Amino acid sequence: xxxxxxxxxxxxxxxxxxxxxxxxxxxxxxxxxxxxxxxxxxxxxxxxxxxxxxxxxxxxxxxxxxxxxxxxxxxxxxxxxxxxxxxxxxxxxxxxxxxxxxxxxxxxxxxxxxxxxxxxxxxxxxxxxxxxxxxxxxxxxxxxxxxxxxxxxxxxxxxxxxxxxxxxxxxxxxxxxxxxxxxxxxxxxxxxxxxxxxxxxxxxxxxxxxxxxxxxxxxxxxxxxxxxxxxxxxxxxxxxxxxxxxxxxxxxxxxxxxxxxxxxxxxxxxxxxxxxxxxxxxxxxxxxxxxxxxxxxxxxxxxxxxxxxxxxxxxxxxxxxxxxxxxxxxxxxxxxxxx
Numbered sequence: 001x002x003x004x005x006x007x008x009x010x011x012x013x014x015x016x017x018x019x020x021x022x023x024x025x026x027x028x029x030x031x032x033x034x035x036x037x038x039x040x041x042x043x044x045x046x047x048x049x050x051x052x053x054x055x056x057x058x059x060x061x062x063x064x065x066x067x068x069x070x071x072x073x074x075x076x077x078x079x080x081x082x083x084x085x086x087x088x089x090x091x092x093x094x095x096x097x098x099x100x101x102x103x104x105x106x107x108x109x110x111x112x113x114x115x116x117x118x119x120x121x122x123x124x125x126x127x128x129x130x131x132x133x134x135x136x137x138x139x140x141x142x143x144x145x146x147x148x149x150x151x152x153x154x155x156x157x158x159x160x161x162x163x164x165x166x167x168x169x170x171x172x173x174x175x176x177x178x179x180x181x182x183x184x185x186x187x188x189x190x191x192x193x194x195x196x197x198x199x200x201x202x203x204x205x206x207x208x209x210x211x212x213x214x215x216x217x218x219x220x221x222x223x224x225x226x227x228x229x230x231x232x233x234x235x236x237x238x239x240x241x242x243x244x245x246x247x248x249x250x251x252x253x254x255x256x257x258x259x260x261x262x263x264x265x266x267x268x269x270x271x272x273x274x275x276x277x278x279x280x281x282x283x284x285x286x287x288x289x290x291x292x293x294x295x296x297x298x299x300x301x302x303x304x305x306x307x308x309x310x311x312x313x314x315x316x317x318x319x320x321x322x323x324x325x326x327x328x329x330x331x332x333x334x335x336x337x338x339x
Contacts, residue, residue, distance in 0.1 A: 003010045005296065005306070006091050006092065006289040007092060007334075008292075008310065008334050008335070009092065009094045009331050010091070010093045010288050010292070010313070011093065011094065011275070011312055011313030011314050011327070012088060012093050012095075012097065012230065012278065012287075012288050013045070013196075013218070013241075013243050013273070013275055013277055013309060013313055013319060014099070014221075014243035014245060015088075015099070015278050015279065015280075015281065016279065016280050017081060017119065018064055018067045018071055018080070019280025019282055020080075020278070020281035020282055021083070021282050022083055023046070023050075023282065025080065025083060026066075026070060026282070027065065029068075029339070030070060032140070033070055034108070034330070036106060036108060037069040037107050037109055038108065039069040040065055040069075042066070043092050045066065048062075048063065048065075048066050049067060049282060049283065050063070050285060051063055053251075054250075055251060055252065056202060056211050057172060057201055057203070057252050058172050058202075059314065060251060063283050065149070067282070067336060068104050069107065071105055072105055072106075072108040072110065074114060074118040075118075076108070077105065077118035077119050077122065078118045078119065078122035078125070080119075080177065081120075081122030081126070082123070082125055082126045083122075084096075084281075085122070085126030085128055086126055086129075087281070087287070088287075089126070093132055093288055094133065094330060095132070095134070095314070095327055096134045096135075097131045097134070097135045097136070097137055097166075097259045097317065098119070098123065098134060098136055099137035099170075100138070100139055101138070101139040101140070101141055102115040102116050102119075102152065103141075103148055103151065103152060103332075112155050112267055113155065113158070115152075116136070116138070116155060116164070117159075118291060119136060122137065131322050133323070133327075134163070135164070135318055136163050136164045137164070137168045137171050138152050138153075138155060138160075138166075138167055138168065139152070139167075139168040139169070140170075141169075141171040142155065142169060142170065142172060142180070143170035145293070146180060146183055149169070149185075150187060153184045153185075153187045153188045154276070156188070157188075157191040157193065160192070160193065164195060165317075165319060166194035166196060166318045166325040167193050168195075168198065168239070169181055169185070169195075169197045170198040170220065173198075174203060174204065177207060177210055178197055178207055178211055178214055179210050179214065180266070181214075182214060185197075185215060188287070189215055194217055196216060196219070196220055196243065197211035197218075197219065197220060198219075198226045199211040199220065200222045201220065201222075201224075201252060202223075203254075203262060204224065205225060205226075205260075206231075207230065207233070208224070208231050212231070212234060212235070212238070216238065217240070217241075218242070218316055219235070220239055221244065221245065221249060221314070222235070222243075222244070222267075223249050223253050223263065225263070226267075229232050232267075232270065236267075236270045239271070239273055239282070240272070240273070241272075241274070241275055241316035242264075242274050243311060244264050244267075245277045245284075246259055246262055246264070246276065246279065246294050246295050247278070247279075247284040247291060247307060248278070248279035248280060248283070249285050251281075259295060260298040262295070262298070264295065265299045268305075268308075273316055274309060275309065275312050276288070277291070292306065292309070295309075297332065303335065306335075307332075307335040315328070
């Protein structure tokens with residue numbers, strides 16, 4: 001099973017740049033990061049960056065305190081983006097949407113525009129070398145001010161023709177409702193930007209309704225959706241794609257003890273477009289092939305079920321419609337073969 005899953009063309013829509021560094025890159029960058037970048041002191045960097053066991057979302061997010069300081073120069077940002085694209089290409093991911101919060105990467109006096117340009121440079125360089133297309137999603141943070149989220153949207157609008165495909169809203173859920181950022185998301189819609197919002201990841205299923213009310217086209221995670229049947233029916237009726245990240249969800253959710261406990265099978269049964277993603281390849285120590293294999297085994301998925309999951313990713317992507325058709329054709333051609 002593992003071999004054909006690795007060979008099949010895949011699409012990833014939910015992967016964080018600062019959560020998907022190669023471990024050797026973390027070690028190398030940590031050796032030379034200047035003090036003003038704010039890297040915390042620790043006796044065990046790997047344990048700090050790769051949390052063991054299960055954690056509430058807020059504790060899981062603490063690992064980013066150690067990776068964000070490493071990405072404060074154009075060279076580091078470009079390298080991280082390039083290496084991520086190279087890694088996904090090696091497992092036949094044919095389209096990738098990377099997300100990150102650019103305002104977190106200005107500690108060494110980089111301007112936000114320079115931050116985004118560096119990441120796009122790494123992505124474009126990788127596209128020339130590997131058979132992978134990519135788009136960039138800029139993330140605003142729930143716990144930060146509305147002014148900062150508006151700045152992030154404005155930044156995305158400036159780079160809309162250069163590879164930025166959408167806006168994300170992420171961060172701690174408790175006490176930080178998406179509705180706080182309504183003005184920024186209205187601006188995003190007016191600017192023609194696609195919108196995805198993290199909601200119902202580690203708690204707070206009511207935030208999924210808020211995300212829909214704010215015009216989210218996709219929901220990041222949505223694990224807790226089943227706890228609010230009315231919203232679950234709404235998601236099903238609107239065919240809102242869910243960006244599910246099985247291993248990360250297992251680490252964070254609080255109610256799962258195995259992949260078989262994941263509610264994604266329920267959502268598939270309801271006709272909700274489920275997509276499979278990694279979230280944070282470093283923190284969760286996974287790649288996309290692993291995630292597909294885990295859910296295939298847990299739910300005894302048939303080949304056509306896996307085909308549908310990959311196809312959902314193509315159709316839910318934020319790239320222009322004319323670019324989706326050839327990707328879907330590649331996916332369909334693979335699954336049309338019996339081996």
